[in-house]
Amino acid sequence: MKLRKIGFLLFILILAVSMGACSIETGVDTGTKAAAGDENKNLSIEAIGEGYPLTIKDFVGYETVLDKKPERTAVLSGTSLNIWYDLGGKSICTSNISKNIKLLAEHKDEIINIPSVGATYSIDMEKVIEYKPDLVIAQEGTQGEQAKKLRDMGFKVIVSRIKSYDDVMAAYRVFGKILNSEEAAEKRISEIENKRQELVSKLPQQKTSVIILYLTSKSLAVKLDNSIAGDVSNILGLKNIASDLPPDTIGSETTPLDIEYIVEKNPDYILVTSMISSNETAKKTMEEQFAASPAWKGVRAVSEGRVIYLPQEYFLFNSGPYYGEAIEYVARSIYPEVYGEVKDWYEK
Template identity: 65%
Template sequence: MKHYRIILFPLILIMMMSIVTGCTKTTGVGGLSNTKSVEKAGDNELAISVEGTSYPLTVKDFLKLETVIEKKPENAAVLSGTPLNIWYDLGGKSICTSDVSNNVKLIPEYEDEIKSLPSIGPVYSIDMESVISHQPDLIIAQVGTQSTQAKKFRDMGFDVITTHIRGYDDVISTYRAFGKILENEKLAESKIDELERKKEEIVAKLPNEKKSVVILYITSKTIAVKLDNSIAGDVANILKLDNIASDLPADTIGSETTPLDIEYIVEKDPDYVLVTSMIGSNELAKKLIEEEFANNPAWKGVTAIQKGRVAHLPQEYFLYNAGPYYDEAIEYMAEIIYPEIYKGVTQ
């Protein structure tokens, strides 16, 4: 193991973290609150890229940190679900991983193997000693929830890649990078081609009319609104939907949410209200948002709610990036908005 040089200042690490730490204000119903806006930010660069045609390879991750991998890893530790799914889809293996949620859509042929991997704790609080005990020759961590631990691993001399898989383009760049690392580029390109083909088939059916949406995001304590740099926002953009929150400022730099402003939503009066969640289950999320709509009269000013044009987006597609199944997430939202064109997907 060797010590790698950090290319950018540590401030970038903090700026790009998706954990929201701002002040909050309540919505006035049920103790739900929202994060106060600080600044809007975005990043159109690749989530991950690899330089070189054979080993040694230089990997540049989302944080623009470079890692030189001398040879194909034999004991990789992939510490979160979405990169783990893509890694396995390209023939990779992991020696351990964080707790895998039941709402992560795993590749069927590897589901049992992935669920039986040694656990290193919750994705947001991994046990570093446990990871080290498995003696990994490559650690693949997740931006935000694992950024602090990733830096510590790097400082210890481990080869570390920090992934950020939020949208479709992130999925594509991760497939391409992992394909090189696993020496399976042809398979990676075939997976990318299939995703592209399916996405284009869905987009080709879109009508000329343009619909508008607001994408609500609920947790057990908060309601916010998703921006374009979220999974749901990215899918809406692919489907050429008008996300009424597109131009609003983010909670913090790099955040994918903006504070809830019901008056703004009433003013814009979107055609559909889409609901994403970080609740224990999809069913509980539905119950909480229905209670919010029933208890707060301000929501009655939104025509979509009056007419029942409210749809819940399942966590396996819109909380956790579906990775290999991103086309299914696109088609799921497409059927919600245009059921006469896309039928049977959400059943």
């Protein structure tokens, strides 16, 4: 009886310690994780609360409490910057703005002249700190390490991941709440959603397959469904023949190129995305690769001219407010008889 009592007390003690550890892990404090198991999940961004104080649960599972509307925000990536300015926000500094980002026309000059703190993938931490931001919006992956360091130093940091259509919608809603611009956010969301619905409603019944190539100055790989082009393909009901292939690494949006596999699956279209100096250079480089390798002759999409080069302003960087245009570009490229020719619509 005595042993049972001792065993029971030990069980209660262990349970209490476990619950205490769990409560520490899930505490809602700047820089704490939202849940112990969230580390490997792709979370959507969320604003918890009606008005201030707001708790922002970001894409990597961290929760940040904002007591009031931030006055000195540092938005460190282009897509987030575009959405932030679309809702009336300002940024005290940012990373280098690529010429291939499609910036909002009404804010383009202002955004280009925001002080730079270095390249997106290598921001200057000291410069960021000098600006004394009361909120930092960093980019998942490329700025993850810097985000953690800033958070550890006491800065309020939100990690943003804006790749898919759903990511764009979530970012608009959260940024709208932070900026007290919820009406403007819902208006933009409605515009993008109406465009998506309009395009999807006209889709032909035929099944169309694609492979999405990813060209850089050093390599050629294949994009998966968690890429921008993969997401747009899913929206348009296109079958990405690489969907079931394993990623390079956990969470990666690419898989190694396997021409034999592409020949075997024989997709109807090849979509080419790129991270290279320009859209024109990407097309020239890819055409040279097609011509240099006899293996590509076995892919009918190549021999029959069904290769579509996707503009970097839509598919290298998420186009944010222009996501509807990204969908339309692919729709027009594959089904011109339904949507009209790309050349009659797309402005470089």
